[in-house]
Amino acid sequence: MSASVENQSPQQPKNKKKSRKRALLLLTGIFIIVGVAYLIYWFLVLRHHQETDDAYVAGNQVQIMSQVSGSVTSVNFDNTDFVRKGDVLLTLDPTDAEQAFERSKTALANSVRQTHQLLINSKQYQANIALRKTELSKAQNDLKRREVLGSVDAIGREELQHSRDAVESAKASLEVAAQQYNANQAMVLNTPLDKQPAIQQSAAQMRDAWLALQRTKVVAPLDGFVSRRSVQVGAQISSGTSLMALVTANHIWIDANFKETQLANMRIGQTATVVSDMYGDNVVYKGKVAGLDMGTGSAFSLLPAQNATGNWIKVVQRLPVRIEIDAQQVADHPLRIGLSALVKVDTTNLDGLVLANTVRKDPLYETNALTLDLAPVNQLIADVIQANAG
DSSP states (O other): OHHHHHHHTTHHHHHHHHHHHHHHHHHHHHHHHHHHHHHHHHHHTGGGEEEEEEEEEEEEEEEEEOSSOEEEEEEOOOTTOEEOTTOEEEEEOOHHHHHHHHHHHHHHHHHHHHHHHHHHHHHHHHHHHHHHHHHHHHHHHHHHHHHHHHHTTSSOHHHHHHHHHHHHHHHHHHHHHHHHHHHHHHHHTTOOGGGOHHHHHHHHHHHHHHHHHHTTEEEOSSSEEEESOOOOTTOEEOTTOEEEEEEEEEEEEEEEEEEGGGOTTOOTTOEEEEEETTTGGGOOEEEEEEEEOSSOTTTTSSSOOOTTSSOOOOOOOEEEEEEEEOHHHHHHSOOOTTOEEEEEEEOOOOOSOSSOOOOOOSOSSOOOTTOOOOHHHHHHHHHHHHHHOO
C-alpha cells in the first residue's frame, strides 16, 4: 500500500494547478466579456446620454404686491392654502380711498356746473352783441340826422361831435361784446357738455379714485398655492411691497446644471428622463430639452469672477438647461420648487437647434384678474353729469 500512496501524491499538485489555471482563465474570460460588453454598451448607448444630479425643480413664483398704500385689515389665506384666480387675498382699510372718491365726485359736479355756466354765457354774450348792434344803429341814425342839421348850421358843432363820438363808442362796445363771445367760444367750442376737457379731466380723476378704492382688495392673479406670506394684520404697507408669493403647481420644469464638457451634442427637443429625490425610482418623469441658458451661474452672479486679475484656477463651469416635463405626470405626482432631481438626456438625435430661432407670438403668461371693468364708474360719472347739467 505504501507504494500506491507514493504513486498518487505527485498527481494531486498537478490537478490543483490545472483547476486553478482553468479558474483563472474562466475568470479572465468573464472579465474580458464584461469589458467588451460594457465597451459596446458605452459606444452604442452611454456615450449618447448625459447625466447630472445637479438639477432642481423650478417654477413660477408670482410676487403679490399691493397697488395702493394702506393698513391691512384682513389676511384671508396662509401658507400652503390653495387659491383661485380672483380670490381676495387681503384687504386694506378703504376709508381714505372712499373719502378720495367722494372728493372726486364733488370735483366732477363742480366742473359740470362751471362748464355749464360757460355754455349759458355764450347765449348771454350773443344777446349782448345784439344789444350793442342796436345801440350802434341808433347812434349812426342820430349822427345822420345831426349831420343834415349841421350842414345848415341848425345845431352846434359840439353836439355834432358828440354824435360822432357816440357812434365810435357804440362800435367799440360792439367789438368788446364780440371778443367776449369769441373768448367764451374758445373755451367751449361746439363740444357737448360731457365731452368738455374740464369735465373729461374730472371724470378721469374720478375713475382713478374709484380704481384706488377697488384696489384696496388685493386679489390673486392666478390659481396657485400661497407661500412666503410676510404680511400681517395691522401692518401699514405701501405700493410695491412684497406681501406673499403664489406658486403654480401645473407649470413646473427642471433646471439641470450640466458641465460645459457635456453640452457639445445637446440640442433643443432631445428627450430626457427625470427622477426626483422625492419619489425616487418609483416615478420616472418624461421630458425634453426646452432650451439652454445664455450664461453660466457664475456669469450672472451678483459678484462675477474676475479671472483677469490675480491668480487663476480653472474651474469647470455649469450651464443651466431647462427640461420640460410631462404635465400629466406632474399632476399625478406633484413636485415642489427646489427639490433635487437626477436628469438624463439622450443626445443621439442631433437634428435640433442649439439656440432657438423663432419668436414667441402669443403671451406665455397672462391674466385678466387684475383688469377692472370700468362700466360701474362710467355709469356713476354719467349720473353725476346729468344731475348737475341743469
